[in-house]
Amino acid sequence: MSKVSTASPSQIGRFTSEAFAVHLAEQKSAPAWWLERKRAAYAQFAALPMPRRTDEAWRFSNIGTLSLDGAVLAAKAGPVAPVAGFTPTLSFANNQLVSAHVPPALAAQGVIVTTLAEAAAKHADLLKAHFMAQPQKLGSAKFAALHSAFVGDGAFVHIPKSVELADPVVIQHAASGDQAAVFPHTLVVAEENARATVVDLLVSAAGGRHLAVGANDLYAGHGAQLTYIGAQNWSRDTLAFQLNSIVVRRDARAQSLNLHLGARQARHESLSQLQAPGAFSEMLALTVADGTQEFDQRTLQIHQAPNTKSDLLYKNALLAKARTIFSGLIVVDPDAQKTDAYQSNRNLMLSDDAEANSLPGLEIQANDVRCTHGATSSRIDPEQEFYLQSRGIHREAADELITFGFFEEVLNRLASDPIHEALRDLIRSKFQK
């Protein structure tokens, strides 16, 4: 990352006030309040220090390789081919919209699928209420501020009351060019009793070092059912941050599945807030870590109201010299009685050089709750391994088979078969290089 840098490992890299001024000048049609927010975010970004080794939120993370040096705001780029099996509704490349195929049926239902820039002009109230509106509690406040300051076009999806979407809304965010910094954003608001599935695809057009600082805001209104799939497949030289926030209201249900394949070092933070009785958040993640990749996942499930439920299952398959960190916390507020919370991290060790770190945490302040968590790390059952060997299956193929067997429990929780299949293909592509 820092090879081309001339500055010392700094707090802001090349995201200087001059670079920010240039970026602001490009936001010609943006309303004043939006620019004001960007300025405030930039000031915060510049003021906050980089993560330090003693920060609890960064425990076990490789701090030395987090440098922002070198990366610059990505220049305009052409369209990027969609991920196989998906038809993007909106496609972004280097922070700009490159293609849009919004089915007429969506517009007829009153669904809004547009860019953040257009939303800032036309749907200011919704954007003000939901864009980066939740607290940054997991350690990346600095990168969240960087994201807010430099975010360009992003996706804005609004599903009105009681509308059910037949097909998923697919958003693709691509990065291309060496040292390109991208700030992908997807905002989804599902109003009362709406039902929708949104897929976020994070990809690189080709190799190259990227800095990706992405975020998504998911909001499930009363009785809504929102499914979110995030598939991250950045180039192997990318430093990635992805900040995910889920707000779940009364009797609503949010399901999120994050698939982590790409990047050199990827930090993923996911915050679920269960704000009203009956809310349910299902948080799933699958990671295939190989080479010297580091996947750093931090989660927080906050139960703010009684009778809420959350269920987290994060599975990591570790090959070669990969490292993973899982740090999860369940917080049950004093009034959130009858909470049912679950948190589980499973690490499949497929190499003797891999390293899995697990920090499953609980903070419970109500007594009438059911909270459990578990973490396991181990290789596969020797009998299964022996069986595969006795059938003449070589190590690499066995790793793939075992990984799919290990992941199936999570993939099976998806209601949509086409998405299930497309994700399997994406995972398979990682084993076939």
Next chain:
Amino acid sequence: MKPPSETAADDTAVENPVVGIDQSKGDFKYDVKYDFDAGTGLNENTVRYISSVKKEADWLLEFRLNALKKFHSMPMPTHWATKDLENINFDKIRYYLAQGQKPKRTWEEVPDDIKQTFERLGIPEQERKFLAGVEAQFDSEAAYSNIKEIVAKQGVIFVNSTEGLREHPELFKKFFGKVIPTGDNKFAALNSAVFSGGSFIYVPKGVKVAQPLQAYFRINAENFGQFERTLIIADEGAEVVYMEGCTAPKFSTATLHSAVVELVALKGAKIQYITVQNWANNVFNLVTKRGVAHEDAEIKWIDCNIGSRLTMKYPGVVLKGERARGEVISIALANDGQHQDTGAKMIHAANNTTSNIVAKSISVGQGRSTYRGIVHIPKSLKGCKNNTECDALLINTNSRTDTYPAIAIRGDRNATQHEASVSKVSEDMIFYMQQRGLTEGQAMSLAVNGFINDLARQFPMEYSVELKRLIDLEMEGSVG
């Protein structure tokens, strides 16, 4: 759970569930004339004073002074630990106090006023006769120690740490400060600078000590902190069980207890270290306990925390030799105004080592219990296994519990598993017992005792009885 007519009265009970408990239990102290007193506050002179009173060798004074420097240079660990630590006023603490008397060998020689203290504690003289050795620690020096002849005949050394230093300097120096280095943490550094008292035990090769060695600790002076230093060495194939129990009178200003306990289990040795901690609710109990288990050795910590204002204690085992085994059994009970921040550390450093952690905590009223742990299995090891189980029971609506484990594993030839659960006492269970004629309080006590029963059974009988009595006492008035 109670007739509706009683709910109005119950509201106040929920505010403070311990109302009605005889809080004065254990609240007593006697005037004791201290012959040596280092005064309050901590500086180089305090350390020099302690060392000179104890007529220590130069290397130890150097060790203490070096530790003092480390203590001053290290920050408070409040970036992860509770901010309550900031309420410790190091200038108001007495760092050394002793009656200047030699440890007594027989019961007759123990001064009457100290005997009286033991009477009030309910430690019957008779009980000791059954035990292999009793060393009762009164303030920072052992006021009474009685080593049964059999133990001495076996060649076992069981003395206080000052005696150990004086009479067995070579053995002491060889192992002292090796398991827990001075700079391990701020409070280990503090202990290293000002320690006095504690036990020194050496069990020779192949000797199995049949009965547990026991020591009682007490704090008996206002603003006075105790800094015991215990070192236990079990030579090859030796086996020993050590028990440490504490109760302390209650004082108005905070006191500090910061012990360091080091265990060394050489090849094939077994050490079991049992603690029942019941300091008064104003004591900061910040203890570092760690053992090194060599080849085929086994170290087991049985740790029970009921008292104190804040306890921070994570007994650890460094599994240094092949097939070494480490175990931590932890029970914590946090009542109003208490924070039990306990847990375990398992550092695997050799192949085929196994460790097991079972922690159960009970939070009553506004009490807070925390499990914090580390399991570390570095690269290139194989056949290592860890099992961790943490269960928390929350009694009242405003009770709190936290769990913060950290598990780092490298390689595919090891396995770890961690599980934790949080629950409350089932209403059906309470209802059933009430129907059989028990009061709600009795039912709750029974349920809580049932929750920890499988762990309590691992304690020696008299401790298990004492534990049950303490839990009954703590549970009184907690419901309603």
